[in-house]
Amino acid sequence: MKIKDMKKITGKIEGKKAKTYAKKFELSTNKKILLVSIATSIFFLIIGILSNDRAVLGNSIILSAFAIAGPIFFFKYMKTKEIKEMEEKFPFFLRDVIEALRSGSPLHTAVTMVSKYEYGKLSPEIKKMASQISWGMSFDRVIDQFAERVKVSKRLTVVSKIIKEAYLSGGDIISTFETVADNMTVLDDYEKERRSLLSQYIILMYIINFLFIGIVVGINRLMVPIFKVEAVGQLEMIGLQNPCTFCSQFSCVFCDILQGISTIFNLGDIRVLENMGSYYTSLFFLMAIIESIFCGLVAGEISEGSAIAGIKHSIIMVIITFGSFFILVNFGIMGV
Numbered sequence: 001m002k003i004k005d006m007k008k009i010t011g012k013i014e015g016k017k018a019k020t021y022a023k024k025f026e027l028s029t030n031k032k033i034l035l036v037s038i039a040t041s042i043f044f045l046i047i048g049i050l051s052n053d054r055a056v057l058g059n060s061i062i063l064s065a066f067a068i069a070g071p072i073f074f075f076k077y078m079k080t081k082e083i084k085e086m087e088e089k090f091p092f093f094l095r096d097v098i099e100a101l102r103s104g105s106p107l108h109t110a111v112t113m114v115s116k117y118e119y120g121k122l123s124p125e126i127k128k129m130a131s132q133i134s135w136g137m138s139f140d141r142v143i144d145q146f147a148e149r150v151k152v153s154k155r156l157t158v159v160s161k162i163i164k165e166a167y168l169s170g171g172d173i174i175s176t177f178e179t180v181a182d183n184m185t186v187l188d189d190y191e192k193e194r195r196s197l198l199s200q201y202i203i204l205m206y207i208i209n210f211l212f213i214g215i216v217v218g219i220n221r222l223m224v225p226i227f228k229v230e231a232v233g234q235l236e237m238i239g240l241q242n243p244c245t246f247c248s249q250f251s252c253v254f255c256d257i258l259q260g261i262s263t264i265f266n267l268g269d270i271r272v273l274e275n276m277g278s279y280y281t282s283l284f285f286l287m288a289i290i291e292s293i294f295c296g297l298v299a300g301e302i303s304e305g306s307a308i309a310g311i312k313h314s315i316i317m318v319i320i321t322f323g324s325f326f327i328l329v330n331f332g333i334m335g336v
Contacts, residue, residue, distance in 0.1 A: 030075050033071050033075075034071055034072070037067050038068060040064075040067045041065075041067040044061075044063045044067065045060055047060055048060025048061065048064075061257055061260065062260050073311050076308045080306055081309075083150065083156075084304070085121040086120075087153055087155050089119040089120050089122040091181040091185045091188070092119060093114060093119055093122060094177045094184075095178075096114040096117055097110045097111060097114055098181070100114060101173065101174050101177075102174065108133045111130055111133060111139075112134065125150070129142050132145070139167055144160075144164065146160055147160035147161065147164075155184070155187070159184065162180055163176075163180070191304075199303070202302060202303050205302070205313070206320075208295055209291065209292055210320075216288055216334075217334060220334050223280065244258065255271070257286070258282040259271070259282070262279075262281070265282075265285070265329045266329075267329070281334055285321075285325050288321045289318055289322070291321075292317035292321045294314075295317055296314025296315070296316070296317045297310040297311070297314055300312075
């Protein structure tokens with residue numbers, strides 16, 4: 001063998017090793033987005049601290065919290081949605097495997113054959129299983145690794161164990177696969193029926209969200225005459241106090257958040273006793289936002305059996321709440 005040929009072969013091997021190491025240290029898209037969100041959150045906090053302005057600091061804390069929490073909840077929601085699709089497509093995969101088995105193919109060959117079909121989010125996992133089988137890995141190890149990758153789904157984990165036991169016991173695999181596929185289909189139909197029956201309760205969550213905003217508006221309008229008392233002494237005499245006028249340590253952080261909300265809606269300084277109405281309006285807004293988030297999570301639990309699935313409802317309700325307060329404050333219905 002010539003020296004040039006040896007150098008070419010050595011270069012190819014080193015190139016493959018470099019690519020392998022690069023893949024190990026390569027960050028996924030989700031991790032990159034998470035790192036960017038953390039950096040953005042830190043940036044907001046630094047701006048708030050350097051500004052020496054409590055209002056700016058309050059806004060910075062709010063923005064930094066959303067910058068971190070937003071991507072995390074989004075990724076969890078997308079993962080939940082992906083798992084749901086995999087659960088729906090798995091019976092189709094089993095039925096295709098059954099057809100291949102009936103044609104006389106062994107199980108590992110049947111999996112390799114059907115890996116060419118399209119199963120949505122399940123396709124990458126099936127192709128990975130087929131690749132592992134082509135490398136000579138035993139089917140029980142392949143199915144174990146698949147179960148480990150989809151362990152978030154209890155249904156797929158249980159099904160993987162049943163498939164493994166059927167393979168190791170050497171029984172009627174086709175009959176077992178048919179039973180599993182039929183049961184998974186029945187469960188999917190039950191889930192769809194349950195979502196259809198409980199859709200009215202999801203609407204009820206949105207009604208509750210609007211009712212809460214209405215109650216907050218009513219309380220605010222009821223307290224407007226009290227807030228408009230000009231003499232500070234009169235406010236103190238009737239027992240009204242503003243905790244943000246003498247806050248300390250952690251409570252100051254909470255007041256900074258409220259001040260940030262007050263700044264967004266141009267309500268004034270909440271630490272001035274005469275502006276107590278601004279304090280309560282900001283507090284009501286924060287309460288409404290928290291209520292919207294949890295109402296959305298409850299809606300997700302009702303509709304899909306997962307609170308994470310309710311993130312989309314939470315986002316919609318938060319937008320509705322923010323828009324409602326913005327309109328109410330600008331029209332003078334909220335605030336003083």
